[in-house]
Amino acid sequence: xxxxxxxxxxxxxxxxxxxxxxxxxxxxxxxxxxxxxxxxxxxxxxxxxxxxxxxxxxxxxxxxxxx
Numbered sequence: 825x826x827x828x829x830x831x832x833x834x835x836x837x838x839x840x841x842x843x844x845x846x847x848x849x850x851x852x853x854x855x856x857x858x859x860x861x862x863x864x865x866x867x868x869x870x871x872x873x874x875x876x877x878x879x880x881x882x883x884x885x886x887x888x889x890x891x
Contacts, residue, residue, distance in 0.1 A: 836881045839874055846871040 850867050853860065 832881060832885055836878065836885065839878050839881065843871060843874045843878065846874065 846867055850864065850871065853864055853867060857863065
């Protein structure tokens, strides 16, 4: 079985997992360290960047159909 570890679908899955992990970290940080606004801002910014990467990869893998 030949598995391409650097394929776009695999990269997309990894980004989605990382995005979900960041969601959990942000939830915990809000509860445990609500005063650490800088950390929360950094985590949210990273999550947003991941969301953008995910959207770009999804568009590349499944381009929109012409009308």
